[in-house]
Amino acid sequence: MHGRILIVDDTATNRIVYKVKLSDAFYEPLLAADGATGLRLAQDAAPDLVLLDLSLRDLPGPEVLRRLKANPLTRAIPVIALSASPGAADRGLALAAGADDVMSRPLNDAALLARMRNLLRLREEARFVTRAWGHEAPSILGMAEGAAPFDPAPFTPAGTVALVTSRVELALAWKHQLRRQMRDGLVVMSREQALALPPARDSTIPDVFVVEADLDAPGGGLRLMSELGSHAGTRHSATCIITPGEDDETTVMAFDMGADDVLSARLCDHELAPRLRTLIARKRQADRIRATVEDGLRLSIIDPLTGIYNRRYALPRLAGIAAQAASEGSDFAVMVVDLDRFKSVNDRFGHAAGDAVLVEVARRLSENLRLSDMLARIGGEEFLVALPQTTLPEAERVAERLRQMVCEAPVTLPSGDGLHVTVSIGVALGARRSEQTEDVSTLVDRADQALLSSKSAGRNVVTFSRNAA
Amino acid sequence: MHGRILIVDDTATNRIVYKVKLSDAFYEPLLAADGATGLRLAQDAAPDLVLLDLSLRDLPGPEVLRRLKANPLTRAIPVIALSASPGAADRGLALAAGADDVMSRPLNDAALLARMRNLLRLREEARFVTRAWGHEAPSILGMAEGAAPFDPAPFTPAGTVALVTSRVELALAWKHQLRRQMRDGLVVMSREQALALPPARDSTIPDVFVVEADLDAPGGGLRLMSELGSHAGTRHSATCIITPGEDDETTVMAFDMGADDVLSARLCDHELAPRLRTLIARKRQADRIRATVEDGLRLSIIDPLTGIYNRRYALPRLAGIAAQAASEGSDFAVMVVDLDRFKSVNDRFGHAAGDAVLVEVARRLSENLRLSDMLARIGGEEFLVALPQTTLPEAERVAERLRQMVCEAPVTLPSGDGLHVTVSIGVALGARRSEQTEDVSTLVDRADQALLSSKSAGRNVVTFSRNAA
Structure with a gap:
């Protein structure tokens, strides 16, 4: 069944005829014999669309529409109003009360079904967010199931x-x-x-x-x-x-x-x-x-603390940079940048101080890179930098600049105190020869190895991967 | 201009005729007089679609297609192959090499433009992710600009x-x-x-x-x-x-x-x-x-550390729960749950220990709530719980259970040591009377006030907002 259609009509023959027609078109019909029942079913049975007769005996059609649109739980359900009298005033009232369409009896079935398909398609599109967030989630959008409050x-x-x-x-x-x-x-x-x-x-x-x-x-x-x-x-x-x-x-x-x-x-x-x-x-x-x-x-690829890219984004993006370099026959460089003795920052000054250091270091790295470079936080205190179209001497210059920009001025902690921090850096150069392209993770491994050498050389040091020379 | 169309054709009249026709249809034509130029322009000028003549003198059409599909930078560009000879073999070869369509000359302009609209529409849809992530981002999808490697x-x-x-x-x-x-x-x-x-x-x-x-x-x-x-x-x-x-x-x-x-x-x-x-x-x-x-x-509404909802999701979702309660005439409750002396956990045991405590407390809270309840991390060590269709005595029972589940067993730290932690809880009950619905943020403020009372009462305590009684 491809959509639950609520038929609100107090004439039994109308209900039966449309029940059959909608079933034949593979929809699931729900029947309400008066306006009050219709309103209740609209809220409880969550239909995908309402066919509303405008000449109900218990409630005027525009009043049913007004209540549907006033209730956050039914506001977003599309409504096609059906009218026996094709009077312009009735039609105008129904549209003004929020009906998506008004159709006059006798109905042309093809036109009705085409209109239903159109409204159901829109509703499916609006449900995209709902599916990702769970059944009631779109209230996060400030609306009930994706619908703006109907503004009269x-x-x-x-x-x-x-x-x-x-x-x-x-x-x-x-x-x-x-x-x-x-x-x-x-x-x-x-x-x-x-x-x-x-x-x-x-x-x-x-x-x-x-x-x-x-x-x-x-x-x-x-x-x-x-x-x-x-x-x-x-x-x-x-x-x-x-x-x-x-x-x-x-x-x-x-x-x-x-x-x-x-x-x-x-x-x-x-x-x-x-x-x-x-x-x-x-x-x-x-x-x-x-x-x-x-x-x-956008948020799914951003590290919430530092605002730079996260690991999820960084590695596939690096693969893209490598493919581009191979097709251009250009060099590119990868750096792994790690804060030295970061654990002791957290231990001595607390979590908030550690966060402040991460944010400030990310800012300094970012400000000293080109727009085309990529900067990501790939671990607790570890950053990845990718430099497209960059040769060995250029990478050397950039890495040295980054190292200096971190150590040369103290980071201001939330307490107001200044703290000197340093980073160790490992650099690897992407192979230019496209016929033997290196796997991106091998490249990062090489940069990681170089980083380890920087650490054992006493930290606050830049080391180049040997294969890169 | 609504799409840059690369025309690869070595007959000057063909290029000129289609340059005029495409300009008239508000496209931006790019011209290449041979296959090699076409391949270069396809990579450098990023066209939205390629019209490729199959009988080029410098390169066979299927070879141009093969190279377009082999290059990650041009792989995703749709190609309509054009052929003077309607030979079945030629057409089949072009399709097998990755052409989206083959059309025979003389071309029917309406059919060509309809096909172009169709392919350009698909390309726009594929670009959705690109727009959110920046120009080269879809390599994160394991493909160049959204295209799967063409698999022969x-x-x-x-x-x-x-x-x-x-x-x-x-x-x-x-x-x-x-x-x-x-x-x-x-x-x-x-x-x-x-x-x-x-x-x-x-x-x-x-x-x-x-x-x-x-x-x-x-x-x-x-x-x-x-x-x-x-x-x-x-x-x-x-x-x-x-x-x-x-x-x-x-x-x-x-x-x-x-x-x-x-x-x-x-x-x-x-x-x-x-x-x-x-x-x-x-x-x-x-x-x-x-x-x-x-x-x-999904990720945009999840706290990455604990896996529960984040603040961005929690407050609008709470508004949805309040609206539902008002329309049903039912009660609902809101709790603010705060870890006691969390700063000292970080200070004494480090950042990683603090994270372990947050993860474990989130798990215990989550396991003691119903599926219909909402649990979110709304601050460093602060959680929000919303309980739909819940009365005051029920909320009392739930809050007490949550408090006990946190304090009764120690949390295992990464070091292997156990650490006893406690939470303070403030609870507020949503007003049932739909005519005077309380603002959701006022409700959270009341729960926050109750939380402060719990803190000053010595912590590890549940307090109810006075208005809720």
Whole structure:
């Protein structure tokens, strides 16, 4: 079963018909015969999507929506509202209350299923963080299961929306709909202008593109959506496709090509604004999840104490530097840097003093390396340095500079006292000959051997691995 | 500009024509007039995609491909091979050498651009890790810029491939093509069987679906692809669509709907096997990147020393527990647990001994809590415990048990000696009345105040926040 779908409808035949249709499409239907039961099941059974009839006898549809969106446990569940009366006011109310879509009965099954696939796909993406962190974890994102609290105020904070059409009268009509709700962030652009947006994510990239389905040519808007989706700058923007009439086939196609919403031009008057608000909120949520994931990734390779790379990152990264050197036919060097008599620092001055020494030594090493060099903490008091495109005399100079920068000035301890510390360094040079590339761990072993010689030579010394000479 | 495209072609008119066409489509074209220049530019200019003519005078096309795939710096760049002669042997050789696609001249521009969009989109996805880790970082994944080394041996290790068709003769023909290359992992299934695959990622989920474009009905295969893409289990599998004839319109549509490859039935004989090999390799790479991202996410909320949650996770998670309690109308409790006289442990026995104490105390706390409770290290020697659905007498019992479990047996230090340690605990009960929900940080402050009372009462004591009674 590929998704638990809660059907809230007080007409038994409707429930039965959709139970069968959803089962046939390999979904797991859950049935609620009134709004109160629907709200309870939405909280307790954690459905992936809700199909909500708007004309329930016990609770008005917008009220059910309002409660779903007010409860942190149900806020993120997508809702498709179903209405027998295609009245514009009802539809607008449901959208304003947070429905992802409103569909009128009789339903076109293909369009309903395409819309469901679209919403379920988004939900799966939002669940990425949940899976890594355990079932209730996304509250760390400041939201319940990845959802931003639904904000009923129109467009606060404002998003930016691009209206993409080549027909001036359409652009004016859309602008007119949105002007009341949005003061800023509304631009009209052509296909060419949309494609010429910068490849980096910056403030000129709209949150949402509203695109005429038949832009410049039949299906031209769908093609543009696909192009924007393959561009680095615009691939995370949402797209709302506007179809000229009610056209279920284009709707299905647009959703399956990745549209975030599809709306008939006829309905723009009442629905463009609330739909854009939902799209902007959802886009913000996706941005936040992506930022959290990138943050997590970055943190996973950083030593929390010193802020430099950790061991997990260092060794594979060194392999990359070695491969690059082999392909360029250039030299590179590896150093192992170890704090001398670090245990005694901890024993005499305490844990906090030891930490201060590690942080300061990491800072001094870092400040005396190039941006292209790599510095990592690979053990309690041990650092690894990799120097790409570096010859033996250059490595010698760098190692000597690092040794001096550590010993020449005392480290200030949390107590305010100064403490002189030193490091011992072992250096090994990567073999330039690409046909007999040395394993990276052998190279580090050689640097480690050289480090041992530095230690036995009395510490505060740089030693070169013999093979490197 | 939305992608740097390297054109390697020794016919000047071809270069000029595609330079213009790609510029018009907002790509940045780079030109190479022979294979050697192409290889150099591929390494130095880091293009996003290569269009490679197979009939270069200086180097055979498959040899250029082989060298691109052998170099870790160019291995991951997608390549579309272009051929004037549509000879099956040439095409097969190029695919076997690692081309992502082979297209015959005269080119259909729409199909070429759709294929380019598809490959560029995949490349953007693979770059996610790179962006978080800095430009050369994916070598940490054991690959150059996210690419698995191209493995010329057929299907080792074997992937699993599902052939989805309702026509027995087609299934037999496909099986026949692949039998030589694949011993295991080949299954024939219907649309219904594909949709009924389990929602979890497990070994029954094929790496690749090969789907007849007109499965059961015209366009039925494209619809199935879209359904599989919205299901949790199958959304990361690759899809190869087989069109009945050369049909550029269906090809464009299939790529824009997310197909990973599109192949005419006529070409299956020679090309299905090498194309599947490329798809499997690419799928593996995507799986590896996803695993790295999930790993990174998981690590970003874990305290590396004790393996329990870190502060970054704890406070938002506590807010989630509070929200849940408010919506259920249930009680919950928060404890702050602090190691007594921890500084003296570090001072007397050293850093390593202090770490051993932290690890062991975290273990004892963890073993005496429920799975639904949350335990985090929120400071040097300070732990936070959250107990959902817990009343005052229950919290009292748990806190007392935790206190006892820490003090009743000595912690074994790295030296082998045993050391008795104790903890002080402050407890606060979350307000049940949802209308006046207390801020989570106020709650932690109350637990902290109670902890201070425990400390001044002589340590190894549990104190309850007064408001909680």
